[in-house]
Amino acid sequence: MTARAHPAEGGGVPPVRTVAPGRNYGALAPALVAAAIALVPIAVVIGIALSGDGSDWPHLVRNVLPQATGATLLLLVLVAAGTASIGVTSAWMVVAYDFPFRKVLAWVLVLPLAVPPYLAAYAFAEFLHFSGPVQSAFRALTGHVTPRDYWFPEIRSTYGAAIVLSMVLYPYVYLTSRVVFIMQGRHIGDAARTLGAAPLKVLWAVLLPVARPAIVAGVALVLMETLNDIGASKYLGVPTLTYSVYTTWLNRGSLEGAAQIAVLMLIIVFAVLMMEKWARRQQRFHVGRGSQMNARPPRVKLTGARAALATLATAAPVFCGFGIPLYVFGDYASRRLYQLTEPDLLDALVNSVIVATSAALITVFVALLLIHAARLDKSRPVAAVTRLAMIGYALPGTVLGLGLLFTLAFIDNSIDAWMRDMFGVSTGLIFTGSAAAVVLVCSIRFLALAEGAVRGGIEKLPPHIDEAARCLGRSPTRSATTVLLPLLRPAVFTAAVLVFVDTVKELSATILLRPFGFNTLATSVFEDASRGVPEDGAMAALAIIATAVIPVVLLSGALTRDRDANL
Template sequence: MSGIQRIDKAHLESLARSRQPRVKGNRHLSAHLTALAACAVVLLPILSLGFVALSGSGDTWPHLIENVLPGSSLTTIYLLSLVAVATTIIGVAGAWLVVGFDFPLRKMLAWALVLPLAVPPYLAAYAFGEFFHYTGPVQGLVREIFGFQTIRDYWFPDIRSTPGAAFVLSCVLYPYVYLTTRIIFLMQGRNIADVARTLGARQAKVFWRVLLPVARPAIVAGVALVLMETINDIGAAEYLGVRTLTFSVYATWLNRGSLEGGAQIALLMLLLVVMLLAAEQWARRSQRFHTGRATHMRARPPRVRLRGFHAWLAVLATGLPVLAGFGIPLFVFGQYASRRLEQFSSPEVASAFANSIVTAAITALIAVMLALFLINAVRLCRSRTITASVRLASVGYALPGGILGLGLLFALARFDNGIDMLARQYWGFSTGLLLTGSAAAVIIACSIRFLALAEGAIRSGIEKLPANLDEAARSLGYTPRRSASRVLLPLLKPAILTAIVLVFVDTIKELSATILLRPFGFNTLATYVYENASRGVPEEGAVAAILIILTALVPVILLSRALARDREALM
């Protein structure tokens, strides 16, 4: 009994110490400062853009209204509309088929439909441009079959057009819609569809009247992500000759030398992104309503077995998107790379590869560490101000790379010039460009943009842990810092590794911000491919393109394995 009394006494003393009042002004001060500082850094590019846009004389605005904005805005809206329709059709049809029906190769196609996520849009544009070119295999086959001699003898769709760009972007971006819709169909679709069929409804009526309304919030959320990626694109639009608002930002700044004009177009794009974010958030609220009333996933009726013509039609409908979005880029760049094996050891490719790896690794570490600090701040403070700051700090992923790069460039240039002026005035030497003249600017931009990926991955890991785990550690006398380092971090290792991989891969694929912020003579794999494509020789960047695709396959394979482990996907 004496031992038990000593344990109880020690336990009560630890509880008393943990409940002692603290000075409110100093309580978790570092957590507050970290969250507020992260929010300020993310908002810095936006504030910088606004300052530059309003600081001009306004001479370029009439030119923009008359000659640039009407055409670019209409082209952007037209492109977004085509991409939205195409990705919705491909993603929803694929999810409906693999979840509700049984046909040959269904198990393999259920995870293969995610593979196009490994191909950045600009690589897809270069590959499709070569594949459908006059000298490419498709038109060569057409001429051979029908006996045509020249391009004047037949008509062939032009891939270098707005519909062509929409086709290319849809082939690699539809997995966003497929994944969000597939989750809803898995959780609810087959059960309610089976109930509807028992009441005499046919397959088409079940889809249009039952499944589609249930999945509408998930479809809207997926399409919003697709459209934000479309707005972010610069490589595909430029290569295919589509003058979107993103392209106009670069053209106005670089060709006309108007920083103010580029900033003004960027702010207009930002307004469009805010509208898409609002639509995505609305869809998420509606989606929680539907999923919250999902029936149990284990009690699942069997899939409808397709036979004969309908079975192979389903194979074709789910297999063609994989072949187009992943097969064509892999075929084109693999064929070019096989003829240039010496480039794997060339100094240019080796330097671009090393720059990509170092930049991505540093960015991943910064983003993950900052995400851990922010999540810990929310956990400790439980303050609305801190929660709002963390949400604002995560909005960087919604910013197109061009907008983020342009705004950050202005801010970092002012910082470098200010430091240089102080050094000249007080110490008599010039510091030069500390941030804008180095890869640090690229790392800062990617850390801001991909912080949301790290925060989301780690937060999802925390949500899987018991809600009272932290309180249990505190009841044993652990301080908040010790509880985080000794209890939470070891349990969060899988989520942290996932966050590192996601940020690492997305940094390697990043092009829009890197083009603006990279120092002279500094190439990553993405900019190396972009430079060769801009010179009209995308085949010279084939080795770098293959390296990007192989690197990007890592998280896609992890996601595909997760889908394969889902028993509902295999039954």
């Protein structure tokens, strides 16, 4: 309903339009469509898991699930412990102490995010191999000749995989912890110091309990990425649930068995989300910026051996998570410069760019629709449906890929059956096994990433800026496109770049849905590693890392910049 204010006599006051409260079905429609697209693959996976005759279940229970579940849970526990210890310690070091290269290390600690776990696994395996630089240097120092002469830790194990994943995923915890230490530490940390508490005691007894929600949120993201991984676990010989979905479907030809394992993964994901929500229960903190930010006492100045140890300890995660992959693949690539002109690499690069660009455009467009819908209709149904549309980011790519594959196959078969009945023509597979399927699954998976970036930009704008335009007679759509969208260009660009990079790195869903003969940079590296020659994928690996470095640096600057704190 529209209410019009009558202009005063003799005046030229334009009519003022106000929107009466009520359900805006035009806003609800795009949210419902996005939520349905995200939820249908999940529902399909659950349906297939329940529809089987149970013939595969004895084999799964006896031979697959015990080992896969045990390996997955152990890997999750080890990676959670590793990333929490590295991330929290690194964040505390750069916030509480002053030592050489601290300012540089404060942002380069985020660089391992640019390295996908599967690339890190290939690099660590080669770096620590018998013929690699570590063991070669060890033999040169000790005089040993063969592997039987000495013991060396095995990287191809669950513990080795946990180390590799921890080294590239700890920045999730580092970023969230560092922000809390900066903000909260200025108040309660100062109070503890005035009472004579040492910095380590302040960290353990005061700041860690306060930072627990942020730490758990970062660890939850780490666990999602760990559960989603397929390349690192396969290469390092860890039979995780994700890899079991892949092998049960392709090697045993059991769709029902793969779906049943996928449902078990959904249960684990749900448990992780509940853990994160439980950790944040009744946790409310507010910290104002301004003069209080400048009141922070100086960092503890470290000198001599303590300063050197602090620098080395803080630089070690960067060296392991970013330096080793860059060294290994850079060394291999320097001896394979001819690959720069090979058609296979160029095709993989073009395919990656096309898929990533398409996914970025789709996710940004849908994110803008969802945010616009939430601004038009602030009711609980719209908010709930919008949150459901974001569920893809919390799910392993293997689960989404499996569910989407069955969904598209059903659509293709329905179209083919209808065309046969009506026109006697077979259409075959239209969507299944196509590049469009890869774009769609990446769009579902990374929609939350785009929505978060755009929402972060819109929250910085005045809350009623578009309503002012609507009061002057512009429609909601026109006010959004002419007022909000131009102001949101930086946030939209950031969202598109983040989705682009994550799509370039994506492997678990792409490897299930890609057409035959269709390789991206990620699948190209995966195929070379599967054949036992990861060095042949060095150029593709460097292209992935180079693509990811730019937005990771931008993200680091945006999240860690604090001019008031003189960081």
